[in-house]
Amino acid sequence: MKTLKIALALLFISFIAPAAADQLLMFRAPQSYPEAMSALQAAISARGYKTTRVQNIDVGITKTGHTIDYYKVLFYGKPDEVAHISREHPELIPYLPLNIVMFAEDTDTVVVTNRPGMLADFFPDPELKPMFMRWEKDLVEIFDEVREAR
């Protein structure tokens, strides 16, 4: 009987569909919001990417009568890469330029983006995978640099 219960328990565990895998990169920056934004842009630039624009989501939301703290989306990319991908792999265009969300929560600054490696599931072309993995490696470094800056 005991063996049967253990077997049933193991069977139950084997059937559990795990939660969606860890597909976001996210951290709390130790700096104030403006400092964290500057540090993020500097870290992005140091790895050869260009910040194309910062969308002030907070401004639009505040204008319509809602209350919100800092909330911005930063778009970035490498000029040659974006030109190459949009020409050779137009299916990726809606995901370009890449973006990072940065918002204030209480006294913290939260930085979040999707793992570029996740795009390999969306677009399983083997030619693209090394690029996605390179983006992910760069992003981990960028996030580590901003997170560890005190």
Next chain:
Amino acid sequence: MPLRFAAILILSWLSIMPSYAAPDGATLYARHCAACHGEDGEGGIGVPLSLPSFQATIDEDYLHRSIRFGRPGRVMPAFTHFSEQEVDAIVKHVRGWNHSPAVKYPRTPVKGDARNGRQLYAKYCASCHGENGGGGKGTGITLPRPRVTAIVAPALNNPGFLASATDTMIKATLRKGREGTPMPSHSKQAFKEKEINDLVSFIRSYARSPKAESATLIYTESATLTVDSPYDMKTTIENIKRAVGSNNYIFIREQPLSYGLTPEGQEDPQQHIIYFCNFNQMNEAITTDPRVGLFLPCRITVVEQDGKVKMMAVNPKRLSSIFNNSDLNEMCDEMTKRYMAIMEEATL
């Protein structure tokens, strides 16, 4: 001579040791866990892991399984890509905050009357954990207001929770409560042992129920939405702007895809992004889960290739699963429909 050879061998082995070094639990925790659980385990979006009353009622197995299975549909992802050593290192780091004697819960089931447990649950637990065990609402981020509670009540019907917590652990938690959170000690509330057993049996019975809605995510294949336009680039862009308005969105801006990447005036004129927004909808989305900014603002890219014009957008329905938050299911499904409605209207 053999001794010298052995010494060289040992030194060579030691020199390559770093590449085989044990994973650093603190670094892994900082990268993957701290954003939700706090740098020092103080909580926020996730459970306050360093809370003494939490540490006192869990064992390492519970942490290990929670990391592996996550909580489907409840923000906490499954860290399936970690090696066993990496999970062990994170567990060890988290257990570094424990100052109570370490416990190890047996996996023996607790026997009780689940029917009576159901009644007790409805009276004493449902107000926080939800009528059907679906837990408290929200991600725990109280953007933009100060936090009022350190923790969202866990979903007891979640398959990840049920796979992680043993009956004996649930029983210990009911008895001791979690001081520092709204979870009271049922022993102090004069619950008899039998009643606590009944509650445990009822909670365990969720494992035999159909999968909870709060643990369900939507999945779809296509990562992008694409609609061919019968018009030229300029007309298509104007049509999108008009369709945006008739679908209750506000046009924000139009820019080349390569804006900011190439010098002004040298951008590719055959790739344009149209940004638009419904601020009430955006506010609702951010309030539900502030991470959804990755979708924002709404955008459709118009591309002309080989004389053909296409409208393209991300598929929110496909992206929704990356947040592991079932509260976003309906919103993302709706967004996909609206994107399609705008693009299809632009072809008319």
